Amino acid sequence: MTGSDGWERKCRRCARCCYEKIEFEGEIYYTDTPCEKLDLRTRLCTVYADRVRLRPGCVVLTPDLARRGFLPPDCPYVAQLEGYLPPHPWEESE
Numbered sequence: 001m002t003g004s005d006g007w008e009r010k011c012r013r014c015a016r017c018c019y020e021k022i023e024f025e026g027e028i029y030y031t032d033t034p035c036e037k038l039d040l041r042t043r044l045c046t047v048y049a050d051r052v053r054l055r056p057g058c059v060v061l062t063p064d065l066a067r068r069g070f071l072p073p074d075c076p077y078v079a080q081l082e083g084y085l086p087p088h089p090w091e092e093s094e
Contacts, residue, residue, distance in 0.1 A: 007063075010076040015043035017061070021070050021087055028070050028087040 020033040034040060037047050037055050045051055051058045059065060066077040073079070073086040 007061075012076060013043050014072070014075070015040075016072050017070070017075070018043075018045065028068075030087050030089055 015034070015038055016030075018035045018038040020031045020035065022029045022031060035045070035055065035058070037045050037051065037058075039046050047054045052060060061077065063077075066075075067081060067084070069085045070087055071078045073084065078084045078086070
């Protein structure tokens with residue numbers, strides 16, 4: 001796969017990357033809060049083509065950005081990255 005079309009085709013549409021994340025002391029944690037633009041039934045972004053403009057904070061995923069550690073470890077974008085550190089599940093302290 002080459003080019004942006006090949007990059008986009010890697011996505012399995014699990015939508016886990018569309019859940020809010022929190023960075024705390026250099027670590028990234030998942031929350032159980034989905035982006036308000038995510039259709040929970042289809043697991044697709046309702047504004048995908050214009051998401052960067054319509055959803056501040058949404059970023060276009062690139063190979064360099066994927067390495068930063070905010071995708072699940074079984075995501076096709078990072079599954080082949082040796083030493084990849086995925087986000088932690090968000091756990092409330094007791």
